[in-house]
Amino acid sequence: MSDASEAVTAPPMPHYGILKGPNGLRAGWRILIFFAILLPLGYATSTGIEPLVRHTHAGNFTPLFVLLSYGLFVPPLLLATWIVGRIEHRSFADYGLPLRQAFGRRFWQGAAFSFASLTLLLVTMRLVGVFSFGTIMLHGWNSWKYAAAWAVPMFFGVFLEDFLYRGYFLFTLSKGIGFWPAAVVTSLLMGGIHYFNPGGHGLGPVTATMYCLVTCLVLRRTGDLWMPLGIHLAWGWGESYFYGLQDAGFPTVGHLFDARLHGNPLLTGGAFGPEASIFNVVLLAAWGVFFSLWLRGVRYPNPAAFPP
Numbered sequence: 407m408s409d410a411s412e413a414v415t416a417p418p419m420p421h422y423g424i425l426k427g428p429n430g431l432r433a434g435w436r437i438l439i440f441f442a443i444l445l446p447l448g449y450a451t452s453t454g455i456e457p458l459v460r461h462t463h464a465g466n467f468t469p470l471f472v473l474l475s476y477g478l479f480v481p482p483l484l485l486a487t488w489i490v491g492r493i494e495h496r497s498f499a500d501y502g503l504p505l506r507q508a509f510g511r512r513f514w515q516g517a518a519f520s521f522a523s524l525t526l527l528l529v530t531m532r533l534v535g536v537f538s539f540g541t542i543m544l545h546g547w548n549s550w551k552y553a554a555a556w557a558v559p560m561f562f563g564v565f566l567e568d569f570l571y572r573g574y575f576l577f578t579l580s581k582g583i584g585f586w587p588a589a590v591v592t593s594l595l596m597g598g599i600h601y602f603n604p605g606g607h608g609l610g611p612v613t614a615t616m617y618c619l620v621t622c623l624v625l626r627r628t629g630d631l632w633m634p635l636g637i638h639l640a641w642g643w644g645e646s647y648f649y650g651l652q653d654a655g656f657p658t659v660g661h662l663f664d665a666r667l668h669g670n671p672l673l674t675g676g677a678f679g680p681e682a683s684i685f686n687v688v689l690l691a692a693w694g695v696f697f698s699l700w701l702r703g704v705r706y707p708n709p710a711a712f713p714p
Contacts, residue, residue, distance in 0.1 A: 433578045450482075454478075458478075467659050472563060476566050477563075502569075502706060507632055513632040513633060520637040524644045524680075527686060531667075534685075536667060541663070543650065552661070553647060556658070568638055572625060579591060589626075590619070597618055600678075603654050603678065605671075605677025606654075616691070627702065641681075650662065651679050654681065667679075672684050
């Protein structure tokens, strides 16, 4: 046979364009579709919140007010994620939320670690002389009632924030530009929005961004959002209810201690709260080292979520 007859025709090279890449529709378009579904759902929900707040007489910064203000946005977020998941043939677990592991060991490990870290931060600030624990404001049944009453809306609030930035958004963006570039982008967005919180012109956005990056590391190593959710919930609940401090600039009604910050805002965090203090910058850096040493391996995103 001649050489020509033995030549093997090379398979054509795949053609990628502005719409499609090696993983199908490009990540940017997928994210636009997600927000095109989410934003109308969120807007429709927002129109009913203010009348509902008036009807229930929910006072500002009470557990009911926070539940209505944040909790009602969770169903639209879940629905939008479910819709794009059906389109892409993926589950909530692929987006970092395996329902079978809800409130499991990792969640409570994160919660215990976070509350202990917050307490250590406040003890350090007390030794420096810029913080005082104050007196106990609630006793008996009221202390347990408000402890539970704040845990529920706090969970919905942290779930909304974490799953919005580190659910479908992070998952899809990480397949377009890589995990850590996507983690930086989503962390800057979530941290930057804290600039508009009360007292947010100081270190608040910086520490919020650092927190996001650390919890992205935890997500990367554990494979899901349940430990970050435990960390976030315990910190917010500890600040708002247990110690009675501003949580990202917002006060609360019904807290156990009547703690006080006094002194240089760089040391106390000022109106934003202790998470905007220079001490928290050091603490979050220590968190990054600790989680890097404690949690091993790479478990997110799951390669099985991207079949050939």
